[in-house]
Amino acid sequence: MSVILGIDIGGSGIKGAPVDTTTGRLLKERHRIPTPDGAHPDAVGGVVAELARHFGLGGPIGVTFPGIVQHGRTLSAANVDDAWIGLDADALFTEATGQAVHLINDADAAGLAEARFGAGAGVGGTVLVLTFGTGIGSALIHNGILVPNTELGHLWLRDKEAEGWASDRARERDDLNWKQWSKRVSTYLQHLELLFSPDLFIIGGGVSKKADKWQEHLKLERSRLVPAKLLNEAGIVGAAMMAQGNAGQNDGGNPPATPASGPKPASKAARKK
Known part of the structure; x- marks a missing residue:
């Protein structure tokens, strides 16, 4: 079992929980803290650090962000402070928590x-x-x-x-x-x-x-x-998966995975029969 802390930054709340990345289950109840007014990077970094202390889990942390994330930098700032644009957010959160933090777009x-x-x-x-x-x-x-x-x-x-x-x-x-x-x-x-x-x-x-x-x-x-x-729970689980995979290895935040298998979809003609 691999346990990683996942944190999901939302417009009204920032929530996190430890995740068993082999099953996708949350191992403790989610803890939620209101998103600071204006969502300035320093204020949000403080909340992420508070969540890390709350759970006391060592190792990497996965964090979602409601905007474009590339090479650990946040490139857009919808509904958050403009100071996020071009920010090395991985470094900001890593310094705030004292743990290796990896960011991923929330929808991803x-x-x-x-x-x-x-x-x-x-x-x-x-x-x-x-x-x-x-x-x-x-x-x-x-x-x-x-x-x-x-x-x-x-x-x-x-x-x-x-x-x-x-x-x-x-x-x-x-x-x-x-x-x-x-x-x-x-x-x-x-x-x-x-x-x-x-x-x-x-x-x-x-x-x-x-x-x-x-x-x-x-x-x-x-x-x-x-x-x-x-x-x-999806954002928390996906953030933990990405942190486990180490975003720096593949630039996409993908966890190590074997391709999913399944039957090929039927053709349109076959489905009409």
Whole structure:
């Protein structure tokens, strides 16, 4: 058993827990601390250090970040302080905790966890994990290997960014019922189908708890689609997986893994029989 501390930085709270990276299980109850106002790097670093002290677990720490992460640096700053842009956040958190810290984009972390231990477990080929909330997060995984920082919520669709039109926030803003929202999401997913031909879509974020309201309304040409399973634990689990794999070895935050195996998807003609 390999136990790694995973920490998930969110807009309202920063939460963490020790993770058994061989099973994806949290070994202790999550501990949550409110995100400091403004989310300045130094203040967030202090919370990460507090969580590390709370659990008292040695070894590397995995941390998610709500933005682009490359070579340990944060390159965007949506809903957090602009001081994150270009910051060596790995170094900041490593100094704050006194332990080796490795950062990963939050949607990428959730995608890794879902593909290994959640709704994508045992599925070979290409898995595309999408989280619908304030925006649309994305994680593209092929045979267990993550392609980091895809940011597919920012694809342009119908003369606007997809997340501004098809996110859960857009559903609430435009007062859409679930069927109306599902029509927008279907258009978006069909576009992604043309670009990536995924074997499986996994739909996460807050909407995954209400799959019975939208799943039957989503229409795809050839890909399968399922709701996410790990819910609020996905980011913590994925962060721990990435830290175990040592992001510096592969630049993508991928943990050591053998490609997932599974039956090849049936052809479109075969599925119609």
